[in-house]
Amino acid sequence: MPLEKNELGWDEFWAELFRVRHRRSLQGIAEYDKMVVDFCIQVLDLKQNQFILDIACGAGDHSILFSKNGLKVTGFDLAQSLVDVAISRAKEEEIEVTFYKGDMRDLTFSENFHAAVLLSHSFGFFDHEENKAVLEKSHEALVDGGRLLLDLINPYNVPRFAKTWTELEGGYLLSEPHMLDAQAGMLKGRPATFIDIEDSRLVLMNQDALSNNDIRMYTALEIKELLEDVGFKKIEFYGQNKLPRMPYSRDSERMVVVATK
Numbered sequence: 001m002p003l004e005k006n007e008l009g010w011d012e013f014w015a016e017l018f019r020v021r022h023r024r025s026l027q028g029i030a031e032y033d034k035m036v037v038d039f040c041i042q043v044l045d046l047k048q049n050q051f052i053l054d055i056a057c058g059a060g061d062h063s064i065l066f067s068k069n070g071l072k073v074t075g076f077d078l079a080q081s082l083v084d085v086a087i088s089r090a091k092e093e094e095i096e097v098t099f100y101k102g103d104m105r106d107l108t109f110s111e112n113f114h115a116a117v118l119l120s121h122s123f124g125f126f127d128h129e130e131n132k133a134v135l136e137k138s139h140e141a142l143v144d145g146g147r148l149l150l151d152l153i154n155p156y157n158v159p160r161f162a163k164t165w166t167e168l169e170g171g172y173l174l175s176e177p178h179m180l181d182a183q184a185g186m187l188k189g190r191p192a193t194f195i196d197i198e199d200s201r202l203v204l205m206n207q208d209a210l211s212n213n214d215i216r217m218y219t220a221l222e223i224k225e226l227l228e229d230v231g232f233k234k235i236e237f238y239g240q241n242k243l244p245r246m247p248y249s250r251d252s253e254r255m256v257v258v259a260t261k
């Protein structure tokens, strides 16, 4: 008998599958997160009890680590399913973090934070004007001298993603490689299929789940211009999201941008 096919959206299915179940299955992910958080604290020059905003925080992995490092953390994500996981993790670990469901285009903070971060390439989901508005609102959320950190894929060194099969709790995940639309400067979402063994069904991505992962890539020059346009003063670039601080170049693993208000 053929398996039943379901097309499901980002928040109703894929957010939890990718950002929780799949992420947990990645070898060394806890060590990776610790390195990213240590790097952020150092390059953002953060001190105990300062306030940090984790924009598009996913299931809260980094927010929780920032909090364990003595920072006052607010994290938000578009997916309620991820915010729920983040809240229950923080509760389990008896850690105080403010998590809420929110859209980065609707940020309304005003001079509340010493730093804001967009980690794991969570910038560039929208058209150019909306992307710029996210930077504008992030600028507004920072105190004078506050810093914004963007951890981006290096557009000159986009990883060659492969087709992969992964065994996860409840089934198997087949992920297609990312497609790069070079003319549009767009890294397209990775289509995936989940073979749900528990419920004997195939889960496919609907348009919402697919487009949630489309990312407009910016070069260093373009992002610098955008950040300066919205009022950031000092813009620095690093070639990796872990210590030691490495200069940014064509072959760098990442393009990390730190902008000071």
Ligand SMILES: C[S@@+](CC[C@H](N)C(=O)[O-])C[C@H]1O[C@@H](n2cnc3c(N)ncnc32)[C@H](O)[C@@H]1O
Residues within 6 Å of the ligand: 015, 019, 055, 056, 057, 058, 059, 061, 062, 076, 077, 078, 079, 082, 102, 103, 104, 105, 118, 119, 120, 121, 122, 125, 212
């Ligand atoms: C690549 S994940 C990164 C998650 C987390 N920062 C990490 O490093 O693990 C991108 C996240 O952006 C969230 N997202 C997508 N559009 C958003 C929006 N408009 N506002 C807030 N979060 C959004 C997704 O739900 C997803 O959790």
